[in-house]
Amino acid sequence: MEHKTGLEDYYVIRGQKKMRFGYTTGSCAAAACKGAVNMLLGDEELPYVSLMTPKGIELCLELHDIKKEDNKVTCAVKKDAGDDPDTTNGILVYATAERTKEPGVMVDGGIGVGRVTKPGLSQKIGEAAINPVPKAMILREAREAADSHDYEGGLKITISVPQGVEIGKKTFNPRLGIVGGISILGTTGIVEPMSEKALVESIHVEMKQHFTQGEEYLLVTPGNYGADYLREHMDLPFERNIKCSNYVGETIDMAIDMGVKGILFVSHIGKFAKVAGGIMNTHSHSADSRVEILASNAIRAGGSLECAKAVLNSGTTDEALDIIHENGILEDTMKEIMTRIQFYLNHRSYEQILLGAVVFNNTYGYLGQTEDAAELIKKIQAQK
Structure with missing residues (x-):
C-alpha cells in the first residue's frame, strides 16, 4: 500500500493539468529532527512522523536510513517537490540528534548544508544556511519531543544533505556567498508547483545582499x-x-x-x-x-x-x-x-x-x- 503524505488532495491546475503540491527541505529537516529526537529519547523505532506545517497542512512523512548509536540517532526524510521543477527533488535530508551537557537545543548544519560567507542574508557569516522558518520548525519539534519524554538535558541537532554538496553548485547559493551545499528553505513548509514566487524571492534575497554591501x-x-x-x-x-x-x-x-x-x-x-x-x-x-x-x-x-x-x-x-x-x-x-x-x-x-x-x-x-x-x-x- 502506497504511503500517503497528506498532500494527495492538494494541487493546482496549470495548462489543463493537475500539478501536485510537495514539501520543502525545511519540512524534511523538521520531520527528520522529530523522528531522531523521539527515537533517541524513546525505545521504539518510528516508521514515520506527523508534521504540522506553517501553511496549516499536516504531513505524514516516512523516515529512512535510521541509525542508532549510544548517544545519538540519525534518520532522513525524502524530499518530494510535487510537480514543481526542483533540483532537490528526491534527495534525503538527514537529522542527527544527540544529547549534550549544555542545556537547550542547538541547531547546526552538517555535510551538504551551505555555510554563509557574506553579509546580507538571514544568517550571520559562518552560520549554516538554514533559513529562519525551517530553523524555528526544527527547534519546535526538538523541544516538543524532549517535553514528551520529560527530558531536561541539552540536544544538538545536525541537519545534513549528502547530495547537497553537488546540488548547491547548481543553485543561486555560490552567487550569494553560500558555500558547501544547499540552503534549508521554506516559509510555508509546502511547495506549490510552478511557483514564480520562489524565483522572485531568490532575486529579492540576492538584491538585498548586494544592497546591504x-x-x-x-x-x-x-x-x-x-x-x-x-x-x-x-x-x-x-x-x-x-x-x-x-x-x-x-x-x-x-x-x-x-x-x-x-x-x-x-x-x-x-x-x-x-x-x-x-x-x-x-x-x-x-x-x-x-x-x-x-x-x-x-x-x-x-x-x-x-x-x-x-x-x-x-x-x-x-x-x-x-x-x-x-x-x-x-x-x-x-x-x-x-x-x-x-x-x-x-x-x-x-x-x-x-x-x-x-x-x-x-x-x-x-x-x-x-x-x-x-x-x-x-x-x-x-x-x-
Missing part, C-alpha cells in the same frame, strides 16, 4: 547571454551582476521598495524588445510580440511596408534584425527601440529610481543603450 546602483542581466556579454564587452564589475530571469517588472518594484537608487539592465534584444512594448514579464507564456514591436519601430525608422512584412514573418529576433540591417535602418530602428525601453522602464518605476539598459545581439554585438544608461554605467563604476 553598499551597492546602491545595481547591475542586472536576465540570464547567461547578458552575463556573458557583460563579462566580455563591458568595463563593469561582472561578478556583481544579478540575474532577474524574466521578472523585469518585479525586479524594479523590489528595488524601489528596498531603497535602491538605480538599475542598469544588460540584455539580449530577444528579451528587451518586449520591454520596448511595455511587457515587464518577458516569458513567452506571458507575452511575445517581439517581431511586432521590431516591425513597428522599423516603420518609425523609415522602413518600407515590405520590410515590415518580412520582419513580421521572421522566426526570431536575430532574423528580424538581419532584415532590418539589409534595409539599412538598423541603427535608426534601435534608436526607436531604446527610446521606448527607457519610456516603459520609467513608466514602471514612476521615475522613482534611475533605470537604463544596454542591448545587444550575437551577430551585431552592441545595438544601443537607453538615455540614462551612460549615467548608470558611471555610477556603477564608481562603486568599485
Whole structure:
C-alpha cells in the first residue's frame, strides 16, 4: 500500500493539468529532527512522523536510513517537490540528534548544508544556511519531543544533505556567498508547483545582499547571454551582476521598495524588445510580440511596408534584425527601440529610481543603450 503524505488532495491546475503540491527541505529537516529526537529519547523505532506545517497542512512523512548509536540517532526524510521543477527533488535530508551537557537545543548544519560567507542574508557569516522558518520548525519539534519524554538535558541537532554538496553548485547559493551545499528553505513548509514566487524571492534575497554591501546602483542581466556579454564587452564589475530571469517588472518594484537608487539592465534584444512594448514579464507564456514591436519601430525608422512584412514573418529576433540591417535602418530602428525601453522602464518605476539598459545581439554585438544608461554605467563604476 502506497504511503500517503497528506498532500494527495492538494494541487493546482496549470495548462489543463493537475500539478501536485510537495514539501520543502525545511519540512524534511523538521520531520527528520522529530523522528531522531523521539527515537533517541524513546525505545521504539518510528516508521514515520506527523508534521504540522506553517501553511496549516499536516504531513505524514516516512523516515529512512535510521541509525542508532549510544548517544545519538540519525534518520532522513525524502524530499518530494510535487510537480514543481526542483533540483532537490528526491534527495534525503538527514537529522542527527544527540544529547549534550549544555542545556537547550542547538541547531547546526552538517555535510551538504551551505555555510554563509557574506553579509546580507538571514544568517550571520559562518552560520549554516538554514533559513529562519525551517530553523524555528526544527527547534519546535526538538523541544516538543524532549517535553514528551520529560527530558531536561541539552540536544544538538545536525541537519545534513549528502547530495547537497553537488546540488548547491547548481543553485543561486555560490552567487550569494553560500558555500558547501544547499540552503534549508521554506516559509510555508509546502511547495506549490510552478511557483514564480520562489524565483522572485531568490532575486529579492540576492538584491538585498548586494544592497546591504553598499551597492546602491545595481547591475542586472536576465540570464547567461547578458552575463556573458557583460563579462566580455563591458568595463563593469561582472561578478556583481544579478540575474532577474524574466521578472523585469518585479525586479524594479523590489528595488524601489528596498531603497535602491538605480538599475542598469544588460540584455539580449530577444528579451528587451518586449520591454520596448511595455511587457515587464518577458516569458513567452506571458507575452511575445517581439517581431511586432521590431516591425513597428522599423516603420518609425523609415522602413518600407515590405520590410515590415518580412520582419513580421521572421522566426526570431536575430532574423528580424538581419532584415532590418539589409534595409539599412538598423541603427535608426534601435534608436526607436531604446527610446521606448527607457519610456516603459520609467513608466514602471514612476521615475522613482534611475533605470537604463544596454542591448545587444550575437551577430551585431552592441545595438544601443537607453538615455540614462551612460549615467548608470558611471555610477556603477564608481562603486568599485
